Amino acid sequence: MSFPFAMRTRRVLIFCLFSVIAIVDCLIVQLHARPQVEAQCGEDVKLMCNVSSSQQMDVKVLSWVAFNRTLCEYERNRTEKEFHCETTKLKDDQTLTLKLNNVMPVNTGKYLCKVQSTGGVNSTATMVTIQECKGRSTASKNISHAECSFKGVYPSGSVHWFQGNTNLTNSSSTKEIKDQHGLYNIHSTLDVKGEHLHLQHYNCSLWIPSLRKYLSWQQPPLVEEVGSSVGSATVRLQTGLCMMIVRVMQDVL
Structure with missing residues (x-):
């Protein structure tokens, strides 16, 4: 009668073990970005996302995402009328910069920076706001x-x-x-x-x-x-x- 209980206990222990490993894995890679940016109407704004790790890692995916659309991707410099993307690589960290041109109220909202690497996965958000446009x-x-x-x-x-x-x-x-x-x-x-x-x-x-x-x-x-x-x-x-x-x-x- 104790056999099913032993099996359930084992499954719980295995699940907890994998959960701990996943949490530790995520903590290896860190993202740094400003949580909020308040822009002046019509100015250019730079959103910088920095990736660092306590261990050696390879970045597989690093991107800026907003409004259900991927705007920038790591090592894929991109220039459009509304924005520009640029990647900076140093020895211990990498930075993906999203430059918003001529910011208007339609550009306000949450911009999410995502990373997938051999050191784990992580994400962080920057909220872009505009105080006023005088017109x-x-x-x-x-x-x-x-x-x-x-x-x-x-x-x-x-x-x-x-x-x-x-x-x-x-x-x-x-x-x-x-x-x-x-x-x-x-x-x-x-x-x-x-x-x-x-x-x-x-x-x-x-x-x-x-x-x-x-x-x-x-x-x-x-x-x-x-x-x-x-x-x-x-x-x-x-x-x-x-x-x-x-x-x-x-x-x-």
């Missing part, structure tokens, strides 16, 4: 509405409208589009009153909730609309431009 902004105002546009910004935000200390945000209409780079294009419109428009100052600001700060601020300048007598076309002229044309005409006459 560019424009603003305008006429007798019917004021507009603000924020292009190429990150993270996403909301447009706040003020006239003096009065918050007009709830009266505005805002649309947001995310492009292929993970950047946001945000356009907001606010209906305004035409009477004494030149005395009314409207401010629009882009609030980023995740950063708890305003990323950009605009005061829409006045754009006068002059109706054309031909058809229903409307010609927009800046006040300063009108004055310049009048002066030129006076000089000619």
Whole structure:
């Protein structure tokens, strides 16, 4: 009756023995990489993965993997528009470098470095993040509405409208589009009153909730609309431009 018990005990001991060997085998090869890299929008970023071992070993596979795709492989230097791979070999260790070009929000995420060698297997991860992308902004105002546009910004935000200390945000209409780079294009419109428009100052600001700060601020300048007598076309002229044309005409006459 004790025979089956003895067999089970033997199997458990064998399993534990192989588990210990596997753990020791994995510890022979070590990987070193920065756990987190915070990049500036549009800059180049280098991710370096260093392999070392307490014993002599041969690297069979060393790679950078991200988004279900192998980007770099050991001893296979590779150059593409988005990234570049480079291998450095020294006496006691090897380094695989992944250079990300013009980093955008779409490039943020976890990058995994993997190694398989005669000294064992191991992996480590680097998380790439971007704090913010300021992009560019424009603003305008006429007798019917004021507009603000924020292009190429990150993270996403909301447009706040003020006239003096009065918050007009709830009266505005805002649309947001995310492009292929993970950047946001945000356009907001606010209906305004035409009477004494030149005395009314409207401010629009882009609030980023995740950063708890305003990323950009605009005061829409006045754009006068002059109706054309031909058809229903409307010609927009800046006040300063009108004055310049009048002066030129006076000089000619």
